[in-house]
Amino acid sequence: MIPLPPMVRRIQADRMVKQQRWAEAYDLYRAAASAYPERVLAAACWQDAAGMAGRLGRYSEQAECSRRSLSLLQDSVLNTPLVRRTRIRALLALAESLYRTGDLTGGAEVARRVYDLAAGSDPDFTAESFHRLGQALLLQGEIGGALTAFARAAETARAGGSGLEIAQELVSLGVAAAMVGDDPTARDCAAEAERLARTSTDRQRTTVLASALSFQALVMRRERRDEEAVSHARESLSLLTGPVGRQDVAVLAQSRERLATCLLSCDEPEKAAEAIGLLRLNHTEAVERDDALLIVSSAANLAGAHAVSDSLDEALAWAERSVDAARRAGQGPHMVAAALLNLGTVLHAREEHARAESRLLEAVTLWEQLRATTRSEVEHIDLLGEQAQVYRALQRCRVAGGDTDGALEAAERVRGLLLEQRLLAGRSAGSAASPVPRTARQLSEQAARNNTVTLVYSLLGPARPSVRSGATTAYIWVIAPDGTRRHHDVDLSAVRAAMPSAVAADGATTAGGPGATATAEPPETRLLRALSQGAVAPVPVPVANSRDSAPLAGPDLGRITDAELRLLADAFLRPVEDDLTAAGTRRLVVVPDGFLHHVPFNALPLKDTTPLADVYTVAVAPSARTNPRATAGTRPATVSPSEALVVGNPDPPTQPLLPGLPAPVLRPLPAAEHEARTVAALYGARALIGAEATREAVLARLPRARFAHFATHALAGEDVLRIPGALCLAPSPPTGSAGEKYPEDADGSYLRADDIEPLDLSGCPLVVLSACETGWGRPSPEGNLGLARAFLAAGVNSVVVALWSVDDRATADLMTDFHRHLVTGANTGEALGRAMREARRQHPRLEDWAGFSLLGSADSRLAPAARG
Structure with missing residues (x-):
């Protein structure tokens, strides 16, 4: 039989691809590649064969084909479109094959090489290069970088791709x-x-x-x-x-896995058995193809499925198999740590707490190794978030063994680490500083020195592998100044059971967002969903005269109500209220976790319905270790007129926060302008109003300011684009002093975290962010990742924020009262509490006063300089 010419084989292979006959196309591409005498055409066929091998799940063969293609192009001096695209596609296929066979580091290196070669310079491959980079980063646990890469891939696809590519x-x-x-x-x-x-x-x-x-x-x-x-x-x-050979095996395995997850959620034995069958099929095929990634994940999923079905012996066997497979495949610390977490959770469900703790501590060691290699703060924070899951499991093990102090230390282990390091690095070598507490006993000693009672919260998911996510248990520690430490275990399902049956049933929900319309469900139902799913607490609907802004606004789930505050208090305040009373101090530090960062603790009612802030000065801290050292009784910071930075009602920005976003639509804030003028006058200063309130003017004065007060619009932040919020300021003037044009700057009218973080603001005890949702941000072990954290990291002692959209007039009244109390000698905690009580008389709606919160120290004091 006369062999077919290579060109004919390639044409036949292309036809097979259109018919989704991957196996036949693969064989034809290989045959054509072996027969082509011309190196570039042969390389193109090897690259096409690599693509088909990937669809078939033959990742070792995919790597071989990719390397053959690259080898043929290695000495090529040509830079034709065919050479360039063949090289990029071969690298993309090689990256996939490497991380599918367990070489995550190698896969990431190749993905970055593709990115450097294609992104931004070759429109046809920009989206795919971002996509591959995102995949590699995701598999290595760098979720922040993966989010950014995927967002850029989607943005690029929208600019020039098809609907299918966008999807x-x-x-x-x-x-x-x-x-x-x-x-x-x-x-x-x-x-x-x-x-x-x-x-x-x-x-x-x-x-x-x-x-x-x-x-x-x-x-x-x-x-x-x-x-x-x-x-x-x-x-x-x-x-x-x-038919076999026409399936994209990776997508097929993924679809089986997701169907299994959905079947397990139905909590029906027949569907659970079907789910286990699908996962076993995935595992069998993964072993046949030597797909290291799927072997590990399918074994871990089978462990979880058997645990959900109460087959704990089977669950343990599969969990151990997952760990062994991850170690054999060289999957790297991230995958091994995840497998160890799964194993530790199964052992805990079997009440083998000592073995569970041992495996979890192994995972901790691996996470520490990973964090030591981080290149950015965002990457570090994302890894802390994953490591926190291990520490939550460790808390359960230690509480089960009666070691509640050890559980407290586990809860605190990864909280506020970066903030702590920033603050310690900013202290002068000669300053006297107490050592950072590391044990429960040291936390008690700190509470005694500061005469504070500290509430440390930890939200935990299900005690055993489960298809449901979200908080099911709250641990609360009360650290009193007399040295006592009390632990409370709050079953959040018990809170739900105490609700009326009509409330306990899940109702329909409307997706939140700016302009969304809330459904007519009871407010308790929305709170129930927040408790069960780990969602944020409900926040008020923006009103016409609010300091809200678009397009980056926070979630909108309807107005907060007294009923919601009572339910929050029942779950998170009532269990510890007697301990607070017995502590004998009115100085309270709250260390939230998860969605509790968005809870208005000041407004939670005590048993007698009195708001918490009426009885205690309440400060919120990212960790008990970074609880600011008490400064009660110390001299206040003297503020001269030139050291008071007050901003009010800046002219609206004309540029978007980022290219590609619309410019925000901002309303004038006449009450904010009056607020700024009144506050500045208390210190004998002049406020920056309107066109004067530019970013340049603010940054010129901020480093020497003794306090800063911003009465303006704010952007709450956006997770996917990694924006931790921004304050809206006036546009820069069109020309410089010498007449030169300023360069086009998309965010020149905004004060962002990037502007704040490099500054040393240790001489600025107080910053007030009198704008909508300035207390918003993504909850993390580092606290709430919003704009306020940037000020704390720069050395500011106290930051006042709003948790939701606030009314212009009501906010102006509250903030002017806050500063009037400050200048008459009150500290920040006392001043805010008094201002909130007065605000309730003038503006009794909850949304007009309840959402203000004090982050950091409640003990900062200010005093206007004597006027000559």
Whole structure:
């Protein structure tokens, strides 16, 4: 038989690809590559073969084909489009094969090489290079970097890609957003990806539509829409059912896994058995293909499925198999640590607490190794967030063993580490500083020195592997100044059981967001969802004269009510109220966790319905260790007129915060302007108003300011683009002093965390962010990752923030009262408490006073300089 020419084989292979006959196309591409005498054409065929090998899940062969292609191009001096694209595609395939076979470091290095080669310079590959980089970063646990990469991939696809390409990038972005708890973004990405994939006429739509449907199923499951989730997951899997050789095995395995997760959520034995069968099939095929990544994940998923089904012996066997597979495959510290966490959780469910703690401590060691290699603060914080899961499991083990002090130390171990390091580095070598507490006893000694009672909260998920996420238990420690430490274990399901049955049932919900309309469900139902899913506490709807802004506003779930405050108090204040009374001090430090960062602790009612702030001075801290040293009774900071930085009602920015976003729509704030003028007058100063309140003017005065007060609009922040909030200031003048034009600067009208972090503000005891949602941000072990944290990290003792959208007039009245109390000798905690009490008389609506919070120290004092 006369062999076919290589060009004919390649044409036949291309036809097989269009028919999604991957196995036949793979064989033809290999045959053509081996027969082509011309190196570049042979390299192109090897690269095409690598692509087919990836679809078939033959990752070792994919790596071989990729390397053959790159080897043929190694000495090529040509830089034609064919050479360039073949090299990029071969590198993309090599990156995939490396991390699928366990070489995460090698895969990330190749992905970065692709990014350097293609991103920004080759429009056809920019989105895919961002995508591959995001995949590599995600597998290494660098979720922050992965989010940014996927966001850029989606942005690039929107600029020039097809609807199907946009859908593919939205799925990846949504998955990463869900991993950091950004459910609104995940929901939006899932809905748009499904719509784009369904309406696409591209013949290759099947794989993308299957991915979009299976991801939509996961989103529905998180919203407790179990039947819809199963339906979407089954449709996804049915799209991929076909002859062997026509399936994208990675997407097929992913669809099986997601259907299994949805089936387990239904809590029905038959569906649980079906789920285990799907996961076993995944594991069997992964072993056959030597797919290291899927071997580890399928074994871990089988451990969880058996644990949910109460088959703890089977769960233990699969969990141990997952750890062994991760170690054998050289998956790296991140994957081994995740497998050890899974194993520790199963051992805890079996009440083998000593063994569980041993495995969890192994995971801790691996996380410490990973964090030692971080290159940025964002990356470090993301790793702390994952490491915190291990410490939560460790807390359960220690409490079960009666070691509540050890559990407290575990809860505090990763909290506020970066902030602590920043503050310690900023202290002068000769300053007298107490050593940072590391043990429960040292935390008690600190409470005694400061005469404070500290509440440390820790929110924990289910005690055993579960298909449900969110907080089910709250641990609360009360550290009193007399040396006592009390631990409370609050079952949040008990809180739900105490509610009326109509409230305990989940109701329909409307996606939150700017301009969203709240459903007519009882407020208690929304709070119940917050407790059970780990969502944020409800916040008020922006009103016409609020200091709110667009487009980056926080979640909007309706007005906060007295009923919601009572339920929050029942869960998180009532269990410790007697301990607070017995502590004998009115100085309270609250260390929140998770969504509790968004709870208005000042407004929580005590048993007699008195708001907490009426009885205690309340300060919120990222950790008990960084509890600011008490300065009660010390001399106040003297503020001369030139050291008072007060900003009010700046002219609105004309540029967006980032390229590609719309410019924010901002209303004038006449009450904020009056507030700024009144506050400045108390210190004999002149406020920056209107066009004067530019970023340049603020940054020129901030380093020497003794306090700063911003009465303006704010942008609350946005997780996916990693924006921790911004204050809106006036645009820069069109020309400089010498007449030169300023360069175009998209964020020149905003004060951002990046502007604050390099500064030394240790001489500025107080910053007031009198604007909407300045207390908002992504909860993390470092505290609330908003703009306020940047000021704390720069050395500011006390930062006053608002947790939600606030009324212009009501805020102005409260803030002027706050400063009037400061200048007459009150400290920051006392001044805020008094101002909130007075605000209730003038503005009795909860949303007008309850959302203000003090971060850092409650003991800062200010005094106007004597006027000559």
